[in-house]
Amino acid sequence: MIILGLNAYHADSSAAIFVNGKMIAATEEERFRRIKHWAGFPSQAIEFCLKEAGVTINEVDHICIGRDPKAKVWNKAKYVLKSLTKKNTLILDRFKNSNKIKSLESEFASHFDCKEVDIKSKIINVEHHRSHLASAFFASPFDEAAILSIDGSGDFTTTMIAVGKENQIEVLDSIDFPVSAGLFYSAFTQYLGFPHYGDEYKVMGLAPYGEPIFVEEIRKILHFDSDGLFSWDADYFVNPNEIKLDYDTNIPLISNLFGTKMVEVFGPARKEGEELTQKHKDIATSVQRVCEELILHLLNHLQKRTGLKNVCIAGGVAQNSVANGIILEKTAFENLYIPSAGHDAGISMGCALYAYNHILKNPRQPAIYNAYTGSKFSNEEIEVFLKERGIKYERLEDAELYDRITDKLIEPGVVGWFSGRAEFGPRALGGRSIIADPRNNKAKELLNAKIKRRESFRPFAPSILREYVSDYFTKVEEVPFMEKVFPIKPEKQAEIPAVTHVDGTGRLQTVSKEVSPRYYALIDRFREKTGVPILLNTSFNENEPIVNTPAEALDCFLRTQMDMLVLENCIIERQ
Numbered sequence: 001m002i003i004l005g006l007n008a009y010h011a012d013s014s015a016a017i018f019v020n021g022k023m024i025a026a027t028e029e030e031r032f033r034r035i036k037h038w039a040g041f042p043s044q045a046i047e048f049c050l051k052e053a054g055v056t057i058n059e060v061d062h063i064c065i066g067r068d069p070k071a072k073v074w075n076k077a078k079y080v081l082k083s084l085t086k087k088n089t090l091i092l093d094r095f096k097n098s099n100k101i102k103s104l105e106s107e108f109a110s111h112f113d114c115k116e117v118d119i120k121s122k123i124i125n126v127e128h129h130r131s132h133l134a135s136a137f138f139a140s141p142f143d144e145a146a147i148l149s150i151d152g153s154g155d156f157t158t159t160m161i162a163v164g165k166e167n168q169i170e171v172l173d174s175i176d177f178p179v180s181a182g183l184f185y186s187a188f189t190q191y192l193g194f195p196h197y198g199d200e201y202k203v204m205g206l207a208p209y210g211e212p213i214f215v216e217e218i219r220k221i222l223h224f225d226s227d228g229l230f231s232w233d234a235d236y237f238v239n240p241n242e243i244k245l246d247y248d249t250n251i252p253l254i255s256n257l258f259g260t261k262m263v264e265v266f267g268p269a270r271k272e273g274e275e276l277t278q279k280h281k282d283i284a285t286s287v288q289r290v291c292e293e294l295i296l297h298l299l300n301h302l303q304k305r306t307g308l309k310n311v312c313i314a315g316g317v318a319q320n321s322v323a324n325g326i327i328l329e330k331t332a333f334e335n336l337y338i339p340s341a342g343h344d345a346g347i348s349m350g351c352a353l354y355a356y357n358h359i360l361k362n363p364r365q366p367a368i369y370n371a372y373t374g375s376k377f378s379n380e381e382i383e384v385f386l387k388e389r390g391i392k393y394e395r396l397e398d399a400e401l402y403d404r405i406t407d408k409l410i411e412p413g414v415v416g417w418f419s420g421r422a423e424f425g426p427r428a429l430g431g432r433s434i435i436a437d438p439r440n441n442k443a444k445e446l447l448n449a450k451i452k453r454r455e456s457f458r459p460f461a462p463s464i465l466r467e468y469v470s471d472y473f474t475k476v477e478e479v480p481f482m483e484k485v486f487p488i489k490p491e492k493q494a495e496i497p498a499v500t501h502v503d504g505t506g507r508l509q510t511v512s513k514e515v516s517p518r519y520y521a522l523i524d525r526f527r528e529k530t531g532v533p534i535l536l537n538t539s540f541n542e543n544e545p546i547v548n549t550p551a552e553a554l555d556c557f558l559r560t561q562m563d564m565l566v567l568e569n570c571i572i573e574r575q
Contacts, residue, residue: 001362002055004046005352006065008104010154011037011197011252012345015045016373016424017053017060018352021365025052026373026424028345031548033250037198040250041104042348043111048375057112057119064124064355065104066131066347071155075176079156083241124359126351128154129315130169132342135350136312137164138357140337141367146306148298151315151344152182159229161302164312167357167364172305178240179232181294181317184222187237187257188287192280193270197252204322205458207288208503210281217265218283218290228301230294235261276457292323299331309334314350318342318483319426321507325484328477340371340425340481349424369480370515372431374422375548382550382567391554393570398518401569402525408573409526409535412440413563414451416540418553419518423546427482428539429509430463430519432546432553434562436498436536437526438462443498443536450561453543459507462499465523465533466510472496472534473508482509482537498536509537 005016016026025048030036032044050057104123105116126134132149147162147169158180162171185200194202223231237259244255263269270280299311311333318324319342327336339346356362379395386393396404405415414436423429434451436443448456461482462472470476474487485507493500500506513520527533540547542560547553550567557565557572565572 001062001356001360002053002060003062003064003352003356004049004060005348005350006042006046006063007344007347008041008065008067009039009247010067010344010347011039011247012343013039013042013045014341014345014348015042015049016348016352017049018356019053021356021362023349023368023373025049026341026349027375027422028424028545030545031374031422034545034552035251036545037252038250039247039252041107041111043107046111057108057114060122062124062355063104063108063119063122064126064351066126066128066351068125068127068155070125071127072157072176076156079176124351124355126354127157128347129157129160129174130171130354131347131350132314133160133162133164133169133171133312133350134354134358135339135341135346136314136318136337137169138167138353138364139339139349139368140310140312142310142312142335142337144308145310145312145337146302146308146333147312148302148318149315150181150295150298150313150317152186153177153180154344158182159298161228161298163306163308167361169354169358173227173229175229178234178237179230181230181291182315183237183257184232185287185291185317186254187262188283190256191258191262191266191269192284193272193274193276195272197254200316201319202455202458203284204288204320205455206276206281206284207322208285208501208505209457210278210283210285212286212289213282214266214286215289218286219293222290222294224294224297228298228305230297233261235259236265237262288322291317291320292326295320295323295327296330299327299333303332310337311335312337314339314342314346316343321483322485322505325475325486325505329475336477337367338481338483339368340423340427340429342483343426345425371423371425371429371481372421372516373424374431376421377550377568379568379570382570385550386567386570386572389554391572393572395570398521398569401566401571402522404571405522405564405566406526406529408564409435409437410529411563412437412443414447416553416557416562416565417522418540418547418550418565418567422548425481427509428537428546429480429482430511430516430537432540432548433463433537434540437530438496438499438534438536439530439532441497447538451542452538459501460499460536460538461507461509462496462534463509463511463519463523463537465520465527466512468533469508469510473506479508479510480512480515482507484508496532496534499534
């Protein structure tokens with residue numbers, strides 16, 4: 001059975017393909033279009049997935065889309081009737097977007113060799129948050145688990161809680177738009193002068209530089225309800241009917257979310273590019289703290305309600321790695337699983353899994369700990385490309401390659417590492433990474449000035465060999481997708497300053513030999529030379545989507561000042 005899953009006409013559009021329940025390929029459309037968070041029909045991602053599975057669209061049994069216009073139709077109708085105003089851009093935008101979903105058949109017919117009538121019979125609509133739930137639970141190792149999906153909004157829902165058991169998911173409760181943890185965090189992200197879609201991670205990175213002195217004021221915005229859910233004070237936000245969510249250019253654009261009361265309470269909003277004051281940092285700290293409290297409120301009640309020890313989380317708010325790092329410490333849950341693409345790109349994977357397991361009642365496949373489901377290029381393909389571009393290179397066997405790279409890192413140097421399949425999700429996990437020596441206390445400044453060209457307060461991540469986590473971190477958990485932040489032991493922080501954030505933490509990736517053999521071998525070679533089983537890892541890009549092809553990797557190398565580029569076994573050094 002072949003199932004194609006889609007996140008379409010929504011930010012982070014993507015495609016994933018499964019054969020008999022096993023994920024063969026999954027990728028975001030932005031990797032091909034080279035536009036961050038690309039929103040539209042993911043034709044190139046679909047084409048890639050079909051090619052990887054070796055099938056045509058006509059051989060696909062089911063086409064799932066993580067969007068169901070019929071979901072909560074009565075809730076939507078009541079909201080519209082209560083909210084009839086002269087200015088209602090949100091409802092107009094959502095109506096236009098729903099019409100695009102209905103035109104899927106014609107999109108397939110125009111891009112692929114197929115008939116609309118054949119496509120229509122294959123389409124399965126899966127509610128947005130049920131897709132998130134499935135992406136976490138059905139990919140997890142748990143036979144039974146509590147599940148939380150939490151984000152901005154999708155299919156009129158912003159939060160959904162459920163229980164998964166074997167191949168079924170039972171939804172327990174949900175929160176309707178506009179009350180939303182994601183929109184709460186996004187509103188403050190805009191208030192703090194980060195206006196672009198997806199900028200929330202900047203607030204998370206800024207938070208350790210402040211003090212939580214505005215926590216009491218921010219707690220007044222959210223109301224933690226006794227049933228384990230939450231509501232909010234709407235006066236702090238704009239009228240939701242006036243929100244403009246625009247995908248017309250396939251670039252997600254969201255209008256201002258914070259209201260006049262937020263300005264009255266916290267003062268004038270910071271404009272983009274203005275100096276970041278201590279007050280801004282303190283607000284970021286306080287917002288992050290209250291967001292963590294909200295997540296823990298939801299999870300603690302969910303645990304008491306279900307009595308379960310396992311929990312799975314997905315949705316945009318599940319990308320808050322700082323909050324993820326304290327979940328097992330601050331709740332009664334004992335085991336946690338978060339997929340590599342917990343954000344909306346994971347909808348494609350989730351809706352396909354929901355159809356295969358929940359709807360069609362097929363048995364589950366082994367847990368997914370491997371995020372390497374994207375593009376791949378052979379040494380031979382890379383050599384042909386480099387010769388065509390007239391680029392001087394060497395092709396080395398692995399052992400010599402690892403020696404040369406680690407010598408360059410120790411020099412110190414910065415290396416672009418392009419190896420194996422690209423990752424599915426927002427994190428570079430040793431497939432498309434820029435790497436450096438974590439012992440170099442100038443590495444952060446070097447990377448920001450010469451390559452990443454980004455805000456200085458944003459941290460870089462440590463990729464650490466799984467066996468050595470207890471030597472460097474105060475907690476030991478599996479973190480295959482760089483989805484959690486843990487405290488670094490105080491006595492180790494001076495040893496790895498480049499990956500130690502200002503608050504003494506690191507957003508780690510645990511690297512295993514089974515999942516990432518070449519990346520593991522490279523880090524292990526660095527360990528043999530330095531005694532440190534860690535590399536600084538950041539995504540291979542420069543204010544663009546993560547590189548997807550050798551050509552994009554080479555272009556990034558040439559326009560920045562990194563010292564070495566490694567394309568599989570082909571090595572290029574800056575002269």
